Amino acid sequence: MNEQAQQYVEDFMARLIARNPGEPEFHQAVREVAESLAPHIVTSPILQKMKVLERIAEPERVIIFRVPWLNDKGEIEINRGYRIQMNSAIGPYKGGIRFHPSVNLSILKFLAFEQTFKNSLTTLPMGGGKGGSDFNPKGKSDNEVMKFCQSFMTELQRHIGQDTDVPAGDIGVGGREIGFMFGQYKRLRDEFTGTLTGKGRDWGGSPLRPEATGYGTCYFAQEMLATRNDSFKGKTVCISGSGNVAIYATEKAVQLGGRVVALSDSNGYIYDKDGVKLDVVKAIKLQRRARISEYVKEVPGAEYHEGCAGIWGIPCDIALPCATQNEIDGESAAKLAANGCRVVCEGANMPSTPEAIAVYEANGMLYGPAKAANAGGVATSGLEMSQNSLRLSWSFEEVDARLKDIMTNIFHNAYDASKACGAEGNLMVGANVAGFIKVAEAMLAQGVAY
Numbered sequence: 001m002n003e004q005a006q007q008y009v010e011d012f013m014a015r016l017i018a019r020n021p022g023e024p025e026f027h028q029a030v031r032e033v034a035e036s037l038a039p040h041i042v043t044s045p046i047l048q049k050m051k052v053l054e055r056i057a058e059p060e061r062v063i064i065f066r067v068p069w070l071n072d073k074g075e076i077e078i079n080r081g082y083r084i085q086m087n088s089a090i091g092p093y094k095g096g097i098r099f100h101p102s103v104n105l106s107i108l109k110f111l112a113f114e115q116t117f118k119n120s121l122t123t124l125p126m127g128g129g130k131g132g133s134d135f136n137p138k139g140k141s142d143n144e145v146m147k148f149c150q151s152f153m154t155e156l157q158r159h160i161g162q163d164t165d166v167p168a169g170d171i172g173v174g175g176r177e178i179g180f181m182f183g184q185y186k187r188l189r190d191e192f193t194g195t196l197t198g199k200g201r202d203w204g205g206s207p208l209r210p211e212a213t214g215y216g217t218c219y220f221a222q223e224m225l226a227t228r229n230d231s232f233k234g235k236t237v238c239i240s241g242s243g244n245v246a247i248y249a250t251e252k253a254v255q256l257g258g259r260v261v262a263l264s265d266s267n268g269y270i271y272d273k274d275g276v277k278l279d280v281v282k283a284i285k286l287q288r289r290a291r292i293s294e295y296v297k298e299v300p301g302a303e304y305h306e307g308c309a310g311i312w313g314i315p316c317d318i319a320l321p322c323a324t325q326n327e328i329d330g331e332s333a334a335k336l337a338a339n340g341c342r343v344v345c346e347g348a349n350m351p352s353t354p355e356a357i358a359v360y361e362a363n364g365m366l367y368g369p370a371k372a373a374n375a376g377g378v379a380t381s382g383l384e385m386s387q388n389s390l391r392l393s394w395s396f397e398e399v400d401a402r403l404k405d406i407m408t409n410i411f412h413n414a415y416d417a418s419k420a421c422g423a424e425g426n427l428m429v430g431a432n433v434a435g436f437i438k439v440a441e442a443m444l445a446q447g448v449a450y
């Protein structure tokens with residue numbers, strides 16, 4: 001980056017940080033994009049004059065609300081709910097809902113910002129949004145989760161709709177929670193519309209939505225590997241997390257010929273040198289909602305280690321971080337590189353710190369950035385929206401073929417954009433630039449007051 005571009009980034013970030021103090025994750029996500037775009041912005045009087053990046057970094061609307069609910073003891077509990085309506089230039093706001101005690105404005109703004117670019121990359125007409133709550137679903141009964149979801153939706157319903165804002169799942173929000181929220185939306189609004197995605201397969205859901213993010217991440221990794229005439233065949237794979245994305249990334253990595261030897265949760269990780277038994281993992285996580293440590297009770301020879309970051313010390317060819325933001329720091333990335341890992345492809349959102357990304361680059365590793373590599377989930381949500389509007393349903397195979405196509409296109413668009421801006425193969429720069437262009441053009445066409 002030349003001096004002028006560097007100065008642009010520093011000035012832009014100083015203003016952003018002053019306007020949004022105490023939001024480190026949001027600053028991190030914006031800085032990465034600003035650095036990729038700065039060389040273009042400094043040579044574009046129109047982007048500067050029209051303050052396109054400045055506008056993209058300011059949410060169109062932020063909704064924060066009280067979520068009171070009754071626990072099983074009849075006591076009142078109070079959580080905080082959020083919806084960030086980030087950008088509607090190319091379609092209705094679209095993005096997941098996260099239930100996790102760590103949820104705050106910074107985390108949801110980083111996710112909503114990323115979502116805007118990700119959704120643009122899918123080529124489907126979806127704007128960017130994200131929401132959630134500091135509610136902790138762990139240890140709560142089904143009844144408590146239902147009560148919470150209903151209270152959350154009682155407020156959220158007035159701000160969303162199939163043509164306005166279409167939420168979906170994220171950490172702590174899967175089929176069960178979407179069902180409870182959809183039920184409450186329908187009850188209050190008296191309408192059966194595609195206002196949420198990730199619905200059950202028999203009531204408007206896409207047959208592939210649960211699998212889509214993990215499958216999509218592997219399809220993306222496959223494209224990356226193909227640039228080196230390589231594939232998943234015979235590769236050792238480490239996957240962090242053991243939730244929705246990690247489970248289906250494991251399923252697809254194995255189908256493509258890889259051997260997944262490790263999975264984790266926020267307490268620790270399992271190592272199974274023979275390849276993890278996915279049916280055991282599914283029973284523990286999807287049916288019993290238990291901890292990944294249970295795995296070693298059922299599979300002799302497997303190991304469990306406390307501390308989730310230790311997973312990056314296991315020698316592997318391919319690492320798929322599928323848990324949470326900033327889970328790979330510079331030190332963990334250095335361990336991956338030293339142990340011969342050649343590919344990092346992100347199923348989670350922003351799982352690599354800037355220091356980790358620098359390590360990937362310095363070691364010539366293939367790096368698939370989240371907003372491109374995990375776009376399969378929201379892309380399939382986009383297909384679910386289309387199906388709901390058409391009142392049609394497509395088969396698993398049909399949606400899978402579309403997903404594969406979309407991931408291949410995202411890869412090529414990001415790759416071509418990286419080449420066009422003189423950084424061939426740098427998919428982070430390519431994804432940021434390709435995602436930005438469509439949103440920026442729509443914003444320019446739509447004028448300043450919207």
Ligand code: NDP
Pocket residue numbers: 169170171172173174213240241242243244245246264265266267308322323324325347348349374375377378
């Ligand atoms: P789940 O809730 O199904 O699973 C999350 C997994 O990550 C769990 O194993 C969880 O462990 C672990 N985890 C969560 N927070 C932390 C933390 N602070 N430290 C360590 N581990 C943690 O969520 P998903 O699989 O849906 O989401 C995983 C990632 O993928 C997130 O970054 C999400 O934003 C991203 N993503 C999800 C999409 C989707 O369609 N669901 C689409 C695109 C991206 P524990 O049980 O101990 O909390």
Ligand code: 2IT
Pocket residue numbers: 094095096097115118166167168169170197349374375377378379381
């Ligand atoms: O981060 C994400 O892309 C998601 N959690 C999925 C969003 C969606 O609307 O399907």
